[in-house]
Amino acid sequence: MTSPGGNDDFHPDRVAECLAGDTHAWEMLVRHFAPLVHSIPRRYGLTPEECDDVFQTSFAILFQRLGTIQDPQSLPKWLITTTTRECWRTLRRRDKSVSMDVIAPTADALAGPDALLLSQERDQAVAEAMGKLDERCRSLLRMLYTTTPTPKYAEIAETLGIAVGTIGPRRARCLRSLLELLHATPTGASILPEFE
Amino acid sequence: MPNHESMDDGQRFEHLVDLASGAQVPDAPDPKDASGTSTKIVGALRGILDSLRVSGEPEESSILRASSMPGSLASRLGLDKLGVGLAQLVGDTRGVVLAGYRGAATTYALTFTTDGVEIHLEVLPSEYDGDKAEIQAHIDTGDDETNDVTVRFHKTSDSTEVSTAQLDDGGYLTVSLPLGTYDMLIELESRSVxxxxxxxx
Known part of the structure; x- marks a missing residue:
């Protein structure tokens, strides 16, 4: 099986081991698919608490239905569909005063399981490339793009000890470095264009 | 509108980052980009920014809770798991769409079994509240009496109890629940399911 969610290998035989009551196999399965399942409610813009609820519930449903999954190779798509359904349930349960119009899932979240699987490969490649970036770039990009809510430029500048006016050019340089690191990976090369 | 001719390489890339992050709207085509490379880079950057926004590993405690599930479902609910049977799904009518029968896809049935106990659930959308569904359950308890059988519904995500009901003499009960995913605990006279x-x- 390809590795849609984690760094460790996951063999389809693990499903049979889970069904036989092997708790270690179940833990391996959860760890393997945890990044994939975790990323989906984040794509739907759910809160950290809602993300955790969806995460727990999706694996509980998988546990209940593992015996009905005919082809273990279809597990990633099955998990994406189930987790997506949980996201929509969560959104429907929200306070009615929150208009559904303000909820903005990312484009790949709306495009279906195949697009999400491709996105997951990209997420994995980006995570690996981030690990190779120098610490200052990694910190800047994390503050700009992974922190919710995004801190103000003044806070970022103070935290990183840099001038506010340099954030824009630094961001561009760091993203360029990230792009170059990604391009050097097999996944990156397949999803990124050639550039100078 | 930026003057592409006057931009150095660093400025051009900064401009592409602004386009990718939505800080600037696309301007006139860049005459130096006849091959469309800039457009491809903006597309790639958008993908990278999306990946960064959804990045982050789940908490280790979340993984441990989910991965210890087979052994801990009962203990999460404070039960002695030796006396609890775990029911398995054996029937699900979802996905069976009856052509031309409007509404058929929103009502469905689930069937579970364990150790001579069969649980049949009909899930019907509420007529009055779109956030709730009515569950009509029939539980065949096998050799066990149906007197004083209590059924509890706990939210799967955090084990909060949300509803309790008693089976009638025929083994039926009806409850209305908010849409969600629940662990259903059936307390028979001598054991639980x-x-x-x-x-x-």
Whole structure:
């Protein structure tokens, strides 16, 4: 099986081991698919608490239905569909005063399981490339793009000890470095264009 | 509108980052980009920014809770798991769409079994509240009496109890629940049966 969610290998035989009551196999399965399942409610813009609820519930449903999954190779798509359904349930349960119009899932979240699987490969490649970036770039990009809510430029500048006016050019340089690191990976090369 | 001719390489890339992050709207085509490379880079950057926004590993505690599930479902509910049977799904009518029968896809049935106990659930959308569904359950308890059988519904995500009902003499009960996923605990006279992760809605 390809590795849609984690760094460790996951063999389809693990499903049979889970069904036989092997708790270690179940833990391996959860760890393997945890990044994939975790990323989906984040794509739907759910809160950290809602993300955790969806995460727990999706694996509980998988546990209940593992015996009905005919082809273990279809597990990633099955998990994406189930987790997506949980996201929509969560959104429907929200306070009615929150208009559904303000909820903005990312484009790949709306495009279906195949697009999400491709996105997951990209997420994995980006995570690996981030690990190779120098610490200052990694910190800047994390503050700009992974922190919710995004801190103000003044806070970022103070935290990183840099001038506010340099954030824009630094961001561009760091993203360029990230792009170059990604391009050097097999996944990156397949999803990124050639550039100078 | 930026003057592409006057931009150095660093400025051009900064401009592409602004386009990718939505800080600037696309301007006139860049005459130096006849091959469309800039457009491809903006597309790639958008993908990278999306990946960064959804990045972040789940908490280790979340992984441990989910991965210890087979052994801990009963203990999460404070039960002695030796006396609890775990019901398995054996029937699900979802996905069976009856052509031309409007509404057929929103009402469905789930069937679970364990050790001579069969649980049949009909899930019907509420006529009055789109956030709830009515569950009509029939539980065949096998050799066990149906007197004083209590059925509890716990939210799967955090084990909060949300509803309790008693079976009638025929083994039936009806409850209305908010849409969600529930662990259903059936307390028979001599033992309990746990139906994990029942999807409602």
């Amino acid at each position: 746990l139906v994990p992760a029942v999807e409602i809605g």
